[in-house]
Amino acid sequence: xxxxxxxxxxxxxxxxxxxxxxxxxxxxxxxxxxxxxxxxxxxxxxxxxxxxxxxxxxxxxxxxxxxxxxxxxxxxxxxxxxxxxxxxxxxxxxxxxxxxxxxxxxxxxxxxxxxxxxxxxxxxxxxxxxxxxxxxxxxxxxxxxxxxxxxxxxxxxxxxxxxxxxxxxxxxxxxxxxxxxxxxxxxxxxxxxxxxxxxxxxxxxxxxxxxxxxxxxxxxxxxxxxxxxxxxxxxxxxxxxxxxxxxxxxxxxxxxxxxxxxxxxxxxxxxxxxxxxxxx
Numbered sequence: 001x002x003x004x005x006x007x008x009x010x011x012x013x014x015x016x017x018x019x020x021x022x023x024x025x026x027x028x029x030x031x032x033x034x035x036x037x038x039x040x041x042x043x044x045x046x047x048x049x050x051x052x053x054x055x056x057x058x059x060x061x062x063x064x065x066x067x068x069x070x071x072x073x074x075x076x077x078x079x080x081x082x083x084x085x086x087x088x089x090x091x092x093x094x095x096x097x098x099x100x101x102x103x104x105x106x107x108x109x110x111x112x113x114x115x116x117x118x119x120x121x122x123x124x125x126x127x128x129x130x131x132x133x134x135x136x137x138x139x140x141x142x143x144x145x146x147x148x149x150x151x152x153x154x155x156x157x158x159x160x161x162x163x164x165x166x167x168x169x170x171x172x173x174x175x176x177x178x179x180x181x182x183x184x185x186x187x188x189x190x191x192x193x194x195x196x197x198x199x200x201x202x203x204x205x206x207x208x209x210x211x212x213x214x215x216x217x218x219x220x221x222x223x224x225x226x227x228x229x230x231x232x233x234x235x236x237x238x239x240x241x242x243x244x245x246x247x248x249x250x251x252x253x254x255x256x257x258x259x260x261x262x263x264x265x266x267x268x269x270x271x272x273x274x275x276x277x278x279x280x
Contacts, residue, residue, distance in 0.1 A: 005060035007185075008090040012058050014214035015077045016043050024076065046076035065091050082182060086216040089185040107133035108243040111251045120266065122236070122254035126152060129183065129193050130176060133249065138266065141273030142226060142234065142254070153180065153196065157204045167225035167233070170206075177210040178217035185216070224254065230272055231265045 017037035021028035029042055038046075044054040049069060056062040070091055074084040105127040115123045115136055122139035124132055130152040140147060143165065146155050156162050156173045163169050180197055187193060200207040218240075226234045236254035243249045256263040 005057075005062070008087075009058045009060045011087065011090055011214050011216075012073070012077075015079065015083070016040070016058075019077055024078065043073070043076055047072040049073075067092075082218050083216050086182050086185045105131060105133055105249075108246055108249045110245065111241065111243050111249060114241065114251055118253060120270075121256060124252050126250050126252055128187070128190070128248045129153070129196055130179065137273055138270055139254070141269050141276075142228065151196070152176065153200065157200060157207055165226050165228060167227055168223070172224065173206065174210045174215070175217050177207055178215040181211065181214070182216040182218055228269070231269050234262045234265060235260070236262065 017035055019038050020036050021038060021042060024038060024042070024046060026042065026046060029039060033039070040055055040058065041051045044051040047054065047069070049072070053062065057065060067088065070088050071084070074087055077083075079087060107125045107127070111125050112134060115125060115134060119136060119138070122142045123136050124139050124146070125134040127133045132146060132148055132150050132152055132155075134148055135146065143155075143161065145159055145161050146152065153176045156166075156169075156176050162173075166172060177200070180193070180200075184190070184193055184197065197211065201211055202208075224236045224238055226236070228234055236256060239253045239255050241251040241253070243251075256266065
């Protein structure tokens with residue numbers, strides 16, 4: 001997974017294959033089509049570059065590419081902001097971050113203070129590679145084995161509790177793989193990240209399939225449904241807060257609608273979790 005143009009080309013091909021001419025707002029070029037997605041020539045026209053230039057770019061033979069061309073390609077491919085940033089990171093290695101040290105991660109103190117103030121909803125702090133740096137008591141009550149010093153991604157794929165309790169598990173598991181791809185684009189020299197991705201692809205067929213889709217996301221807002229063995233179904237909206245001191249850490253908060261069934265269940269769940277922890 002070295003920082004080279006092959007990953008840029010693979011990402012462009014995957015996004016081009018997924019976008020039909022109609023979805024791109026253009027009339028398809030005449031002639032038989034082998035795939036429903038855009039042809040190279042069609043994307044080149046949409047982005048305002050020559051077909052030969054785009055072909056070299058996708059094949060990894062174009063040494064330099066300007067930010068203006070990348071922005072035009074992102075617009076033509078209808079990329080969202082996360083995908084656009086990923087495209088730029090793949091094309092310009094100088095914009096990527098190198099990890100200063102392999103030392104153990106420590107939770108950001110500002111995010112810790114925020115999490116402490118949110119004791120009425122589940123919350124956790126994630127670091128690089130989806131490593132769990134801190135959790136509050138309600139998060140432990142909801143997902144039990146997802147604790148500090150564990151890996152969110154390994155939990156999603158290798159812990160039976162994740163598959164048993166997360167009703168929309170497939171969506172969140174796929175999102176975690178897409179988040180790892182985005183992180184690899186920013187930190188291509190992170191050997192522990194590369195090792196984690198290789199492990200996931202080797203051990204889990206779904207992880208391998210989602211990785212090959214070239215999707216890229218971050219830990220954005222989403223809905224999560226959990227079937228808890230004590231209180232039944234819980235519904236959360238997932239919101240995130242990034243530390244202003246470190247963009248590699250994020251506070252993940254499981255929010256609820258005021259007065260909702262889930263909001264009414266959480267105080268009981270908190271009491272149950274405290275009693276269970278005290279009895280151990």
